[in-house]
Amino acid sequence: MNAGLVESALEKGYEPHEVEKRWYEFWEKQGLFAAAEKSHGPAYAIVIPPPNVTGVLHMGHALNNTMQDILCRYRRLRGDNVLWMPGTDHAGIATQNVVEKKLAAEGTNRQALGREKFIEAVWQWRKKYGNAIISQLKRLGASCDWGRERFTMDEGLSRAVRKVFVELYEAGLIYRGRYIINWCPRCNTALSDLEVEHEETAGRLYHIRYPLIDGSGHLTVATTRPETMLGDTALAVNPEDERYLYLTAQQVELPLTGRVIPIIRDGYVEMAFGTGALKVTPAHDPNDFEICARHNLEIVRVIGDDGKMTEAAGIYTGLDRYECRQKVVAALEAKGLLEKMVDHNHSIGHCYRCKDVVEPNLSKQWFVKVKPLAEAAIAAVEDGRTRILPETWTKTYYEWMYNIRDWCISRQIWWGHQIPAWTCGACHKIVVAMEAPMVCPVCGSKDLTQETDVLDTWFSSALWPFSTMGWPDQTELLKTFYPTSVLVTGFDILFFWVARMMMMGLYFMKAVPFREVYVHALVRDEYGKKMSKSKGNVIDPLEVIDKYGTDAFRFTLAAFAAMGRDIKLSEARVEGYRHFINKLWNAARFALMHLQAPQEPLKSDNISLPDRWILSRLQRATNQAAEALDNYRFNDAAGVLYKFVWHELCDWYLEAAKPALNGKLGDSARDAARAALWQVFHDTLILLHPFIPFVTEELWHKLPGTTGSIMQADFPQGAHASPGVSENPDAEAVMALLMDIITAIRNIRGEMNIAPSLALKVMIQTDNETIRARIATHGDMIVNLARLSSLSVEPPGAKHKSAATALFEGGTIFISLAGVIDFSQEAKRLEKELDKVVKELETNSKKLANKEFMDKAPDHVKEKVQAGHEALAEKQQKLSHNLERIRALQEN
RNA sequence: GGGCGGGUAGCUCAGUUGGGAGAGCAUCGGCCUUACAAGCCGAGGGUCACAGGUUCAAGCCCUGUUCCGCCUACCA
Secondary structure (H helix, E strand, O other): OOHHHHHHOOOOOOOHHHHHHHHHHHHHHHOOOOOOOOOOOOEEEEEOOOOEOOOOOOHHHHHHHHHHHHHHHHHHHOOOEEEEEOEEEOOHHHHHHHHHHHHHHOOOOHHHHOHHHHHHHHHHHHHHHOOHHHHHHHHOOOOOOHHHOEEOOOHHHHHHHHHHHHHHHHOOOEEEEEEEEEEEOOOOEEEOHHHEEEEEEEEEEEEEEEEEOOOOOEEEEEEOOHHHHHHOOEEEEOOOOHHHOOOOOOEEEEOOOOEEEEEEEOOOOOOOOOOOEEEEOOOOOHHHHHHHHHHOOOOOOOEOOOOEEOHHHHHHOOOEHHHHHHHHHHHHHHOOOEEEEEEEEEEEEEEOOOOOEOEEEEEEEEEEOOHHHHHHHHHHHHOOOOEEEOOHHHHHHHHHHHOOOOEEOEEOOOOOOEOOEEEEOOOOOEEEOOOOOOOOOOOOOOOEEEOOOEEOHHHHHOOHHHHOOOOOOOOHHHHHHOOEEEEEEEHHHHHHHHHHHHHHHHHHHOOOOEEEEEEEOOEEOOOOOEOOOOOOOOOOHHHHHHHHOHHHHHHHHHHHOOOOOOEEOOHHHHHHHHHHHHHHHHHHHHHHHHOOOOOOOOOOOOOOHHHHHHHHHHHHHHHHHHHHHHOOOHHHHHHHHHHHHHHHHHHHHHHHHHHHHOOOOOHHHHHHHHHHHHHHHHHHHHHHOOOOHHHHHHHHHHOOOOOOOHHHOOOOOHHHOOOOOOOOHHHHHHHHHHHHHHHHHHHHHHHOOOOOOOOEEEEEEOOOHHHHHHHHHHHHHHHHHHOEEEEEEEOOOOOOOOEEEEEEOOEEEEEEOOOOOOHHHHHHHHHHHHHHHHHHHHHHHHHHHOHHHHHHOOHHHHHHHHHHHHHHHHHHHHHHHHHHHHHHHHHO
C-alpha cells in the first residue's frame, strides 16, 4: 500500500448529495451546457416543454427531463453541438389564481389593486418564487443551456406573440365573434375546448311537461339541466318523428315564465333519446346554439358569467345555478309539470385548472380559424417531415387534427399577453397592430381603447421552438438549430402543445418545428393510478432524490421507460437501482486500488483471456447502448449497461482479473491487466454518463489519466473507439466454456451443501482436444473461481469413485467428494436433471420426426434443432451413466 | 359512441422481422471469500387472460369473448 492509495481511496458507500452539488456547479461554471451559435459538426437541439412558473417538479417533469438530459448528454459525447433550450411558461390562469390567493390572504384583491398594480404583483411573485422549478431541474441534473433561459412573458417572446397575432388576423385566420364557449365561473374566463375535462357523473334526467298553447295537452321533454329551461326559446322534435307529426298546436307555454315558444323541427333531435323532444336553450348549449342559428330563434341568456341567474330569469334572478335548479324543480313539481325523474349518467365538463363545473355560455371572444393550419400540420407528418414516435400516436394526432374546431384564444384574465387590438371610440372599428396606435387609422380619432382580454397561454407556447431562438429576428441560433431535432413530451399535451407548435411553426417558419416527436408515457403510482394531490398518491421526486440520490432515480426512470408504456413507480424500485449505483461505486473502489498511477496504454500482445473477453463484451454493450439510444429505447440502453456492469464486469471480469492485478502472475501480467482494467473502466463511465451523470463524473476525476469533465469525453465508438476494444468471438467462446464449467461446479457445491471454504478436487473428462487444451491453458481461472484444490483434464474412461458429476457442453466434470458425498442426495440430483433432459429431448425428437417440419422449416432452424438434439442425447447418455455409477456405489 | 394501450413468475415489468419464456424485486438454501451483506454463490417458481383460427411451428399474426386503464365525442 502506498500513501496515495489511502489518500484517494473512496468512501465505502456512495454518498450522493455533496457530489451532486459540487459537480453541477462545476459544469455550470465551466460552461459545459452552453451551445455554440454556429456549429462545425452536427447540431442537435431540443426545446424543453416549459414547465409552469407556478409548478413544482413532479414525476412527469422528472421523467420528461431525464430523457431529454440523457439524449443531450449522449449527443454531446458523440460530438454534436447541443442546444437544450430551457425556460418556463407564464401559465396565465394558474399563476393568476396563485397570486390572487396570496392577495386574498393579505386582505385585498386584484380589483382593488387594478390591472397595472396586479401585474406588477405577479412579476414580483415570479421573481421570488418563479425559479423554484428551475432549481429543481438542476437537482435532476438537467444540462440545459441556462444562459438562454426564456420565459413566455419576456419582451422578446411577447413581441413574437404580437407579430403572430397581427399576421394571423390580417390573413383572416383570427376573428372575433359571439359564440358559445366554455366558461369557468370560478376563474372567470373563457376556456378552449381542450381545457375542459369531461367526467362521467351520476345525474338525473328530468321529464318536464310543456303545455301546448291550445290546451290540447302537453309535450314532455327530458333534460339534465332544468334550470336552463328559463332560457328556452323553442322545443324541437325530429321532422320524421311520427309521434309529433300531427300536433294540433305549434307553440307551447314555457312553464314558470309564461313565455310562449315555438315547436320546431330539426334533424339533430334523436328520436330515441328521452321523449324525442328537445328543449332549445341557445345561450347555454352549443348544439342548441346551432339549432338556433338554423331556425333564427331568439336567444335568452339566463346564467351570467358569475354562475348566477341573470335578470332574464325573472324571480330566480341572482340565485346560484344549482340553487336555482332546486327551486325550478320544486316549482314544476308543485304545478304538476314534473312528470318524472330518472337516474342518468352523463359527462360534465370541468375546468382543467380549478375543477369547477364549466358553463357553456354565450360570449364574445377571439378565435383562431385552425382548419387551414391543421391541414399543413397533417401533411408534415404524412410526408415524414416530422416523425411521431411511438408511431401509434400518429393516428391520435391525425384524428384530432381532422376533427379540429376553432380555437378560442381569448381569456378574461389579466396575467398574459394582452390582445393587441384596439377599438376606436369614434368609429367603433377594430385596429390590430404590433404596437399601440396613436390614432385610429380609419377616422383619425385618438379615442382608442385596447382589448382587455389576454391570450391563451398555449398561444404563446405554440411559438416556443422559434420564439425562444429570437424570432421574429432572423438569428444565427435559428439558422443553426431550427428545425429542432426532437421534441420529448408526454401524450397529455400532444394536442395542447405539440399540434399547435406544428401549426405555428409551419405557418411562420415554413418548416416543421422538430424532426421527431418522442411521446413518452405517464408516471403512475405503484397501482397504475395517475398521481394526483387529491388522491394523495404522489411521490415527490425531490424526496426520492434526497433519499436515494439523483443518479439512482434517473437510472430507475430510464430502466422503466419502455416505449409506449406507462411507468408504475414505487420507492422500492428506486432503492433497487441505488444498489446498482453502489455496485458501480464499489467496483470503482476496487479498480482504483490498482490504478493509482497513469497507465501504460493497452497493447495488443500479452493480453489475457479475461481482458480480451471483457473488451469484447464492452464493444457489444457499447454498440447496443448506442443503438438503443438512437431509437429512444431508454430501457434497453439502461438494461444493457446494467447487465454489462453488474453481471459481466463485476461478476466475472473483476474476479477473473484479480490474480493478475494482485501481482500473483508477475509484473508484466499485472501491468497488462491494469491497462485493460483502465480502458474498460474509462469507457464504461462514459457509456453510463448520460444516465447517471454525477457518480460518473466523480469517478472520472478519480481515474488517473483523465482530463477535464467526462462531459467532454468522446463516446467510445466508431472513429473514437478505444484501443483494444473490439469484438472477439474466440475469447467469448473460451470464456463461455470456462464459465460453463465454473457454474457447473458451483451448482454442485450449492446443491450438495458443500461449504465454500472447502477446496475441491476436480477431474474433467473430454474427448475434445480443443477443449482439453483450453482447460489446460486456462485451468487457473477455474481453480480460482470455483475454489479448487486441484484440477486435472483427461480423456474419458477413468472411473472416479465418491465423486459428484456435472455436465458441460463437451464433457463431464467429476468432483471428488471422498468422505463428504451423500450418495442418495447425488442420485436424487442426477435423477432430477435427467428428468429435465428427457423431457426436452422428447419435444426435440418430435420436431425432428415431423416430416413437415423437416420439409418446411428453414435450414438454420433445422440445424439448431439437430445440434440441440445431439447435445441432449449425449447429455442423457452421460447422466444415466453417472446415475448408474452412483447407484452402484450406493449399494456397496 | 369512437379510438388506443394493456392482461407473461408472488410483485413490477422486458420479450422489434413467428423457431430457447426472461430480468429485477420477493421467496428458499449456503456464505462476514481482503471492492461491495446496498454484497457473494446456488435453487425453486409460469396452461404467456379465455376460446377458436392461420402455420411444420404462436407470448408474438388473424377472429371472437372477458377484465383493467387511458384518450376522445354536440344524445339533451
